[in-house]
Amino acid sequence: xxxxxxxxxxxxxxxxxxxxxxxxxxxxxxxxxxxxxxxxxxxxxxxxxxxxxxxxxxxxxxxxxxxxxxxxxxxxxxxxxxxxxxxxxxxxxxxxxxxxxxxxxxxxxxxxxxxxxxxxxxxxxxxxxxxxxxxxxxxxxxxxxxxxxxxxxxxxxxxxxxxxxxxxxxxxxxxxxxxxxxxxxxxxxxxxxxxxxxxxxxxxxxxxxxxxxxxxxxxxxxxxxxxxxxxxxxxxxxxxxxxxxxxxxxxxxxxxxxxxxxxxxxxxxxxxxxxxxxxxxxxxxxxxxxxxxxxxxxxxxxxxxxxxxxxxxxxxxxxxxxxxxxxxxxxxxxxxxxxxxxxxxxxxxxxxxxxxxxxxxxxxxxxxxxxxxxxxxxxxx
Numbered sequence: 001x002x003x004x005x006x007x008x009x010x011x012x013x014x015x016x017x018x019x020x021x022x023x024x025x026x027x028x029x030x031x032x033x034x035x036x037x038x039x040x041x042x043x044x045x046x047x048x049x050x051x052x053x054x055x056x057x058x059x060x061x062x063x064x065x066x067x068x069x070x071x072x073x074x075x076x077x078x079x080x081x082x083x084x085x086x087x088x089x090x091x092x093x094x095x096x097x098x099x100x101x102x103x104x105x106x107x108x109x110x111x112x113x114x115x116x117x118x119x120x121x122x123x124x125x126x127x128x129x130x131x132x133x134x135x136x137x138x139x140x141x142x143x144x145x146x147x148x149x150x151x152x153x154x155x156x157x158x159x160x161x162x163x164x165x166x167x168x169x170x171x172x173x174x175x176x177x178x179x180x181x182x183x184x185x186x187x188x189x190x191x192x193x194x195x196x197x198x199x200x201x202x203x204x205x206x207x208x209x210x211x212x213x214x215x216x217x218x219x220x221x222x223x224x225x226x227x228x229x230x231x232x233x234x235x236x237x238x239x240x241x242x243x244x245x246x247x248x249x250x251x252x253x254x255x256x257x258x259x260x261x262x263x264x265x266x267x268x269x270x271x272x273x274x275x276x277x278x279x280x281x282x283x284x285x286x287x288x289x290x291x292x293x294x295x296x297x298x299x300x301x302x303x304x305x306x307x308x309x310x311x312x313x314x315x316x317x318x319x320x321x322x323x324x325x326x327x328x329x330x331x332x333x334x335x336x337x338x339x340x341x342x343x344x345x346x347x348x349x350x351x352x353x354x355x356x357x358x359x360x361x362x363x364x365x366x367x368x369x370x371x372x373x374x375x376x377x378x379x380x381x
Contacts, residue, residue: 004209017271028231061266064308065379070211070219070272070358071173075146076077076157077117083110083174087209088273089222089246089368092130092185094145094192095136095158095335096175103160103208109175112159113216119144127158127187129176129287136160136168140187147177147192149357150201151224174271179207179368183244197370205371209272220346220361231365235376238320244270246368246375250354253283253353260312268314270366270375277328283341283352287312291329293339303329314360328361 042190060071071084074097083096097106101115121142128137138160143336145155160175179193197205202224210230211219221225226235238248250268253261261283276286291309293301303309311326328340338361367376 007249019161020270030161046048061212061218072221074177076112077114077143078119079116080146081110081112081116083112084172085175086173086269086273087179088176088274089179089209090269090271091129091176092180092182092191093158093176093178093189094155095125095127095129095138095160097163098138098159098161100161101138101163103168104166105162105163106160108169108330109173112157114141114159117143121154125187125202127189129158130185135164137162137164140189140252145192147223152192152198152201155192155195156187158189163165164179166344178185179272181243192371193223206367206369208376209361210365211272211358212251212380215361225301226367227365230381231378232381233378235365235378236317237369237372237374237376238317240373240375241267243269243293248316248375251318253287253347253354254320255287255290255310256313262352262354262376266354268316268356269352270277270361271355271357272366274355275338275359276346276355276357277359278342278355278357280352284341284343286339288339288361291339296338301339301341303337305329305331305335305340307337314356321360321364322362323360328359 004326017037057304064362070087072087073082073084075082085094097111099110099111101111105173114122123140125140126138127140129135136158138158140156141159142154143157145152158175178191180191182191185191191209194312196202202222204226206226207221207223208226209221210227241247241249245270247267250266252259252263252265261279279287288295288301291303292307293303296302307329309327309329311322311324312328313320313322315321330340332338344355364377364379365380369376
C-alpha cells in the first residue's frame, strides 16, 4: 500500500476520449536527502495483512516521482477542489487534508474546505489510517468526487484534522485514494471504486494500472477497462487468496533458476502505494547477500553501479515474472545505486508475505478484477 503518482487525466467513453495534461513536477530527491527523510520516502507504508448514468471507462494519467512513485489528480466538492493523491491498491480509504488541520503536513498541501462545497454533508464519524511512515486522524464526510470524467455521488471522504510526524510534510501529494476491498476500509467507509461499480459508472468492474519511468509514455490508472496497447503477449490471470488486499500466491522467488526466497510458496500483495519490494527480513538479507549489497547509514542497501546482476524471478501460478537488475537496482541523483528490496517485520504467523510495489508493477501491466476476484499480469510495453 504505498505509492502511485500522476501527470494528467484521460477519459474514454464509447466513442470519445478527452485528455487533460497536468503539469509535471520536478524531482525532490535532493531536498528529501537533505532533510533526512529519503529513506522513509522510499518505503512509505509498511503494510500488514493482519491489520490494515452512462457506462464508461476513465483513465487517470500518472506522474512519475523520483522514478519510484506515482500520483494523480482528483477533485472533491461542488465547485470542484483539486487534490493530488496516491492511487493505492494497498488501502481502501479516500482522504485528503482539511482546513481543520493545522499540522505542518497539512499546511504544505491543498486542504478541503467544506464551506465552499454545496454538495458536502458532514458526519460525526471519526477515521484514522496508519502507514509505515505516516498517519492521519480526522472525520468522515460525504461529497461528490470526480476522477477523470466519472462523477461519484455521495462518496465518503476522510478529512484529516491531524497528520503527525515529519514524513507527510515532504511528499508531493495531498492524500490517498484507496483501491483495496471494503473489509480493510477504516470506519466502514465505502471505497470509491465500490461506489463506481454500484452507481453503474464503469463499463467493467475492474481497473488496470500501467506504470513507466518513461516520461514520454505516461503512466495511468484506467477505471473500467484494459488497454492492450500497453502490454505484450497475453494476460496471466491469477486468483486472489483474500478479498482484503490484492493478495495472491507466489510459488517461489529465484535467481539463476535456483530458489532464493519463498522456497515453499508464499503470499504477496500487489501494492501500488508501495515504492519498493518488501519481504521478510531473513529472505531480504539473503537476496542482498547474493547481490553484494551493503547497508548504508541511512538504512538503504547500496550496490556497485557497475555490478552485473541476474534477473530475480517471481514464479506465480507456474508463470515466471522476471525482474531485471535495471528494475530492482535504483540509480540515485548523486550517482549511487541502491537495492529496491527492503525488509519488513510483519505480524504474520503462517505464510511468508511479500509486498510487490511499483518496482514490480512497472514491469507488468496489472489488471485488478473485482468481478472475478483475480489479477491479470502481462509484460508492460
